[in-house]
Amino acid sequence: MLGNKDIQALSFHRTIFAPLKSTQDSSRSAHSLFLHRAFDRRMALHFLLAVSHHELAIYQDRSHDPPQESCLHYRRGTELLQQQTQAHKTTPNDHLNMMLSFLYMYLFWMRRSRLDPIKIRALSKIVYVYMRDSDLNDLCSLREPPLPLTHSYPGLAIATSDQILLARTIIYLYDRDGFCSFFGCGGTLAEFVTGMPEKRHALWQISRIPFLWPMTDMDLSTTSDMPDEDRTILDVYFELIILHQEINRLSQGFVESPDEAWTKLRQRLDLLKQGASFITFLVEDKDLRSTKSLMAYVTSTVFYATCIYLDRATVPGFGGPRSSSTDQALSSLLKVSYKTVSMGSVQLLERFQWALLIAGIETSDEIHRHWVISSISDMGIRDIFRVILDEKFRLGGVISMRDIRQLIGKS
Template sequence: MEPANGTPAPPRARVERGRSRNGCQTCVAKRVKCDEQHPCCGRCARLGSACEWVRTRPSLAARRRGFGPIKYRQTNDWTPKPLLPKSRGLARDDVTHTGREEGSAGISNLSSSRPTSPLRSICEWDLSATECLPPSAQDSSIGNLQDVITPIWLTAATPLFLVDATERSPSLGSNDRQAVAFHHSVLAPLKSTRPPLFSAHALFLRHTWNKRIALHFLLAVSHSEIAIYHGQGSHPTAESRFHLQKGIELLVQVWNPVALADHLEVMLSFLYMYMFWMRRDRLAPLRFQALSSTVLAYVRLYGINRLCTNEEIVSTSDNINAVPENVLLCRVFSYLYDRDGFCSFFNCGGSFANYVNENPEASQKIWRLSRTAFLCLPRDCLGSGLNAVPEVEEAAVLQVYFELIRIHHRINIYSQGGSDDEGMRIQRQLGVLRKEQSSIFHRVGVEEEGLSPSLLELVTVSLFHAVCIYLCRSRSPLGDRPVPTEVQSALSDLITTAHRTISRGSVQLLERFQWSLLILGLETNDPIHWDWVCVNISDSAIREVFRVCLQAKKRSGGRISIATLRELVSGEG
């Protein structure tokens, strides 16, 4: 079209936009152009879609300069708004309040927090059936369990269910949708040395949200962790106590689970009960012993270990969750073994861990199969391929970590009356482990250009040195003089590695590393190290154990035995 004066209009210049090579996963999946704006691109912001981004791997030059993948890791930590008192007139419609007391703290809405896993868009949390009930509904208690005919595998768990559900607990004002978002975006990454996509707890969450019983226990954990995260203490909130009560009520009705999915739900429930009780101010030995006995009775009755090692891979019915259910069961089985062995050090349980240690070949097979869980994810979720999966990239250090968990529980048994030959065998196994995996210890122990150990390697080596001290001190008091050469060497290496680990990444929810700090603090007699350990032990139960044991150690001339530690935990010391 020509203008009025007859002069032809100049041709419109062509705009070279270039091809988008680093767009968000949402735009890439739709095969549309992405403006690559962070944290949310223009198209996703306009359509209200979840804008997901692939974790990029640092260049080789950056890694050689010492800025390894851990410092570039996208932790996707969600930082909530501070807690503020909320008046009745300002209550929001999108927050469900449970057991709310007048003057209790409110929590800002978390439902807008979007987890960043590529699977997040296909796992919408439908929690309408599990939302917290009004305060009047919480007055109903579980009732007298002696009047309830319970399954045979629950008979050992009576003390476990002595929960005073009618106790009036303060409410944080959080709802279940917020609790799930917190669990996925904050808790799961903090309990792992991995990116959020490869966190085992995020994997468990994706397979729990459609399991009614396990979901109640998960919500009990999540509401409790929100309160701890906000500095409200480790006493369970009204929301957490409500879901614990509902989960118990449903669990005692599980009579004859047959399907693999049913066993997975019960085992997940056991795991979340461990997570719930391990985060209290003090460890409760009777409760953990009952929980361990319950897990053992269930595993024996239904042959869970045989189901885990079944050669036939059983696919899940949901195509979204591509991980076979027997692989997931192996993963949960391994985590339960880890938790029970950990608690056994404090004389809190150990029956289930003892049973697993009786058959090392089966436990190794279960562990190997559990590591294939993330290899079953859809290929479009694996980023640059299988080499980006931690099970492939860190296979050697993962094997060392699992061996240390097994050795740790063997020392638990040895410290309570095992033969001297068993101590010699454990000592030789630790020596062989260090010799065969010398490259891992070299990367951690030598600070050289181009050597940048991962957080998992640092945590594993710290645990190794702590286990060596534990073995040597299982028959003699911690801090006893003169200090054996092997203890002095292990303590020096543990101090150095622990300092590097804490400066490298988030370790406040890694129980094995927290235990390593406890061993460090009880072995050393340096007040400076005592203060440093006290500051860096973030787990409230382990910190309380350290405080009580340190006082006893000072009263006894700078030494404390493992037996005395266990007596103090049980309240007998």
């Protein structure tokens, strides 16, 4: 039985939080789809409420720490998770219930004033073990999407099958775990998914189906009404998530031939840029009435931040002598970041917030740095940024990825 505060938190999640977490139409927002699927799953619902109460408190400037209601629902969800884990040994699990719960657990721990490396590493390992033992990568990566579609919900323009939502949830978990891996938290799940490129590609193809369907046509055999450029933007964005995790591996010393790996990653970034003209266009475009989508701006921003991350993945570190390519990437990153902030709401888009972090710790320009500080809205990233800047100053103006991860580990 939901209380009045629970209903208020869910309403906030549906009408404000979910749209802010996406550049898509709210009817296609993954978080809107996740909410409707979690609503009739008791365990996932508790974790959803834990996140919703916390995000509402943040939104209302009441507290950056989870309120009592949030902690209560998280504890109840954890108790049910432990029961489900034990039951899984003898009876089949509701995989979507499990994976949605894991996703909300990530959202719960990522929205703190400081990341908790121990909690996130433990969560990453739990999700990895569950995926491995349940063969979810095989279950979700079928070549043909399932028919018929099931579970249409009032207020949603599309219907989705559990398999598609399960694939989408796995992609989100891969994204979140790779994001955390940059800071030295988690990474076990992301490493697992990275190790199966063909299945990862199949998961992505199925997971993006909701974004490609015509709004009024449920027949998967028909062509999508999504413009080719929008398809390209989605695919480029996902490729950047993959490259980000592979650069994580390089910077953490997990590759046998670092120089060879660096060269291959640079080539893949160059090919990505050549095949997606919008990446360069948005830097050079001076038309303030641009018709390009917010997702295009976000993707372009993340692209240039990823280029800088690759250049700084090993030595000498952020703030060190810049090659011409690093200098150009920083200039482009700052230009498109300014434009992106003016285009729409980006305060809950973690990858864009990360791109601002990269710009802020690389630039030596005080004006740009102050703008970055004021533009980073994620409290955890903003706090990390300040800690990194203090340490960078102490070290003489240069800070390596190893130094950054050690800082996070001490926090």
